[in-house]
Amino acid sequence: MCGIVGYIGFRSVSDLLLEGLHRLEYRGYDSAGIAVLADESIVVRKRAGRVSELAALVQTQPVEGTIGIGHTRWATHGGTTDENSHPHVGGNGEVVIVHNGVIENYDSLREQLTALGYVFHSQTDTEVVAHLLAHSYIEQLKLVENSDTHAAALKAVEATLTRLKGTYGICALFRDATDTIIAARSGSPLVIGVGRDEYFVASDASPLVGYTQEVVYLADSEIAVLRRDNMSITHRTSGSVQPSIQTLEQVSSDIELGDFPHYMLKEIYEQPKTIENALRGRLDDEEGTAVIGGLNLTPQQLRSIDRVVLTACGTSWHAGLVGEYLLEEFARLPTEVEYASELRYRNPPITERTLVFAITQSGETADTLAAMRECRRKGHPTLAICNVVGSTIAREADGGIYLHAGPEIGVASTKAFTSQVTVLTLLALYLGRMRHLSYPAGKRICRELRQMPEKIEEALKCHDSVKEIAEKYAGFDNYLYLGRLYNFPVALEGALKLKEISYIHAEGYPAAEMKHGPIALVDERTPSVFVVPRCGIQPKVISNMEEVKARKGPVIAIACEGDREVERIADDVIYVPEVAEYLQPLVCAIPLQLLSYHVALLRGCNVDRPRNLAKSVTVE
Numbered sequence: 001m002c003g004i005v006g007y008i009g010f011r012s013v014s015d016l017l018l019e020g021l022h023r024l025e026y027r028g029y030d031s032a033g034i035a036v037l038a039d040e041s042i043v044v045r046k047r048a049g050r051v052s053e054l055a056a057l058v059q060t061q062p063v064e065g066t067i068g069i070g071h072t073r074w075a076t077h078g079g080t081t082d083e084n085s086h087p088h089v090g091g092n093g094e095v096v097i098v099h100n101g102v103i104e105n106y107d108s109l110r111e112q113l114t115a116l117g118y119v120f121h122s123q124t125d126t127e128v129v130a131h132l133l134a135h136s137y138i139e140q141l142k143l144v145e146n147s148d149t150h151a152a153a154l155k156a157v158e159a160t161l162t163r164l165k166g167t168y169g170i171c172a173l174f175r176d177a178t179d180t181i182i183a184a185r186s187g188s189p190l191v192i193g194v195g196r197d198e199y200f201v202a203s204d205a206s207p208l209v210g211y212t213q214e215v216v217y218l219a220d221s222e223i224a225v226l227r228r229d230n231m232s233i234t235h236r237t238s239g240s241v242q243p244s245i246q247t248l249e250q251v252s253s254d255i256e257l258g259d260f261p262h263y264m265l266k267e268i269y270e271q272p273k274t275i276e277n278a279l280r281g282r283l284d285d286e287e288g289t290a291v292i293g294g295l296n297l298t299p300q301q302l303r304s305i306d307r308v309v310l311t312a313c314g315t316s317w318h319a320g321l322v323g324e325y326l327l328e329e330f331a332r333l334p335t336e337v338e339y340a341s342e343l344r345y346r347n348p349p350i351t352e353r354t355l356v357f358a359i360t361q362s363g364e365t366a367d368t369l370a371a372m373r374e375c376r377r378k379g380h381p382t383l384a385i386c387n388v389v390g391s392t393i394a395r396e397a398d399g400g401i402y403l404h405a406g407p408e409i410g411v412a413s414t415k416a417f418t419s420q421v422t423v424l425t426l427l428a429l430y431l432g433r434m435r436h437l438s439y440p441a442g443k444r445i446c447r448e449l450r451q452m453p454e455k456i457e458e459a460l461k462c463h464d465s466v467k468e469i470a471e472k473y474a475g476f477d478n479y480l481y482l483g484r485l486y487n488f489p490v491a492l493e494g495a496l497k498l499k500e501i502s503y504i505h506a507e508g509y510p511a512a513e514m515k516h517g518p519i520a521l522v523d524e525r526t527p528s529v530f531v532v533p534r535c536g537i538q539p540k541v542i543s544n545m546e547e548v549k550a551r552k553g554p555v556i557a558i559a560c561e562g563d564r565e566v567e568r569i570a571d572d573v574i575y576v577p578e579v580a581e582y583l584q585p586l587v588c589a590i591p592l593q594l595l596s597y598h599v600a601l602l603r604g605c606n607v608d609r610p611r612n613l614a615k616s617v618t619v620e
């Protein structure tokens, strides 16, 4: 979702901001803009559309300077127009801001400011903040000693924040406080990059990569004042904060496409490696268990757990569903998977013996964060399964497990899903071995997990056949995805992938449930994708395939090599290697990712930046 980048230092700021905005594009956006402090005035360039269009505008109307802020906007209040794009100027140009988040009381603030004579040029909630800041700045200037513009600017920010309800990550430039950027957050992430005589600020670390490895993650209620040669951070209630500088592990190659045409394809192909990374150092073959260090709970505490709640959104929620089956099978722990957006407002019985896990790639999803905070507020230890190191959820959780999958840039999650499933398998093994799971079973699981990178490599060999099948089916507008047991969440995930990037209506269902509704949709124009590798329940799923065929529905099957029974019924078969049933989600996800990728390409869709979607959903 919206992305912020800011810079103060010695480099040419418009180029740097544009590059930063390019790197933030993956978050999802519909317009972009920059503001530069040049010759003691603020110059804004912004427009609806792509960062490349903004770059073209800046090329025809260049702006020089070494201090500036930039933004990619994902529309919430007001349509996608040049006027609604950020940055927004307040008052008579005293201040300019970029903002992520949602100001809930913007309507009443707008009325008050209009009554004071402020004129609005956009429909955004952000412009309210810009005018409030300008108003407050003028007031503060009269109160501070010697009309100190820097002191007035900081006080104006402090005063303005007390009037806002909602969430924000804000960066502001004040025209008369010429060597300062002020950044503040409440709910929307901001990270500061520390350089030599330069500072960066951004919504996530990607714009900083290659410039600095030293970062400070701003916490809620903190305000940072960045000058070229120093930085100070204050907490709105507890005062001055000693910044904790951390080392950024990302390197430039992590965020480069290399030889791949799209990030999604690159990330699909990274999966043998990312699964290996998720497993690295976490398998104890001798003891037949997993080694999970970061839960921050004693073995006694872990043994006393009698229930698990997994909470997440989107693809991470699907990984959670696989986790439920794993935890119940291996650890015999009753497990529920909750949509974070529901959990945050519900009051389910969670006791001190319930283990809550937030599952999230980005670590910033607003609903997942809120659900986690709600559980923590009630005093329950809440852990995270997270990819982005230093993200808000990773920092606020009581403990957890990192995916180590590297940055995921494609909006449609691929490698994060398989890493989440891998980590959940490790967790189930770990908790299982503390309970009922036998030593031989634990050893077998370790052995089977170790083979997974190789099995994923093998699964990727289906690419050419998937491409051909995509050509045959890309023109259809409705799909069903069906699977059972471990492959039911895979069916949901396959359908989600197709929806996300091809804009095709697709429904995932437990195969047997099909008879209770979806079968009414089956006809020659509705392909059904069956996830049907060999498993105990396979004959039942094959019967469901027959039922679809009997109604002239085209059938695409994901099956194991040499499965004659499936070949006999399905119109097209995509082969995956044979693995244990509980590991089938890992191999079966691969062809479904590739299928959605190729169908999207054939339909002319932008696979890495699908319309309306955001990589990191930082609003409710």
Ligand code: G6P
Pocket: 313, 314, 315, 316, 359, 360, 361, 362, 363, 364, 365, 368, 411, 412, 413, 613, 614, 615, 616, 617
């Ligand atoms: C968005 C993304 C999805 C992702 C979901 C949850 O909808 O487009 O790919 O699965 O958010 O994100 P998280 O970062 O919490 O896993």
